[in-house]
Amino acid sequence: MTIVEQPYAYRRRELVEPDWTRLPGWAGVTAAEWADVQWQRAHCVKNVRQLRELMGDLLEDSFYADLERDQAERATMSMLVPPQMLNTMVPATDGPVPAAGAEYTAAFLADPVRRYMLPVFSDRRSDWPSHPHATRDSLHEHDMWVTEGLTHRYPTKVLAELLPTCPQYCGHCTRMDLVGNSTPQVTKLKLAGKPVDRYSAMLGYLGTHPEVRDVVVSGGDVANMPWKNLEAFLLRLLEIDNVRDVRLATKALMGLPQHWLAPDVVEGVGRVAQVARARGVNLAIHTHVNSAQSVTPAVAAAARAMLDAGVRDVRNQGVLMRGVNDTPEQLLDLCFALQDDAMVTPYYFYMCDMIPFSEHWRVSLKHAQHLQHAMMGYLPGFATPRIVCDVPFVGKRWVHQVEDYDTERGISYWRKNYRTSIEGDDTEALSRDYVYYDPIDTLPEAGQQWWLQQSAASAAQDAAAAQDAARASRELAQAQLG
């Protein structure tokens, strides 16, 4: 029999929970403590001091200096990493733990989970740290709020942001405008309304908009909402006749699986799932896993607990990032880990959104198309994820749906077939081109030069405008004195 060599060699890998006692600060932590959600929440790493205490002499001082500089000058998210996630960095499950010092630091710097959960200054690009068109709310979700926290962007679907916190903060978070604590670079937007009032307004809107049938219940992360409050909201949501799909968004299924394994939560999900089933509503959980090493037995147990409780499906929406999962092997390894042993359906990979300081994570559309092509044919069709570009003012578009693409300047053009909630009387909304930009450092030399010239011209314009404003203000002051 001839064995045909394939570009990707599938092999089933056993899921492994890395040994947390290899980390000096957790050398004495018991399995019972590790499984306890309160212990996990209480031992999250929130600052450099706590990371030092945990890691002992494993990491060199240069790493902490790099991390501190990033926190001060670049970070758009504050630090918050649950033990479960930290334990999957340099998991040492295929070999010995690297030696303390230079060897461990190099392995930690190269680790895909570390790269997006604990970003350091030297990870980021120094030439173009941000794209000139990067913005805080890059998807304009707030512009499309129909009540505070409820984004109506697609004809039949809404996103309900119930709360602005998560059990873990990801460096690349697309909702960096709202989610988490302020950083030196980003003062976060605050939700103004009281939670009960916001939820009532959301439910009121849904009850009077029969065209909305699909609700993504998100945040933040719903795992940070006290269960009884979330259950109360979901039960009221399920009373609305037009709601046919409910998806709970929680990265914590991976980052803090202990939450979804806690008996009160499992029982609560069971009650909500029963009501959903009785009313013919599809209740699903959407999680966010970016790397195969994050899929451990605890994560698989949490996904199975949700399915056993009656949730119809658990699906993964990862984010495509350079140095994390930007090769076909990394993506396929992750998808098979999810599909083979965790019963999580690979669903989407989003291109990383155009938020400030994200250029080192973003990939070009061309590369995303290559990855999509390379993934086809290995997984079952229903579990072959689509790589999508979330185009501002448009929504998710499969990367091959692009209308036009200037690969020299890295500008892609997209169209859409529906109006968002803010385009009711916009007659050109469906014929306009909407744009997305590749990271500039990935462009050919001519494209990079073009962006440098654009940037110089725009800086000159800004300087001229500033001079005009200063002159006008001086003239006004003199006129007032005179």
Ligand code: SF4
């Ligand atoms: S879990 Fe989701 S919402 Fe929370 S920080 Fe990460 S990406 Fe943002």
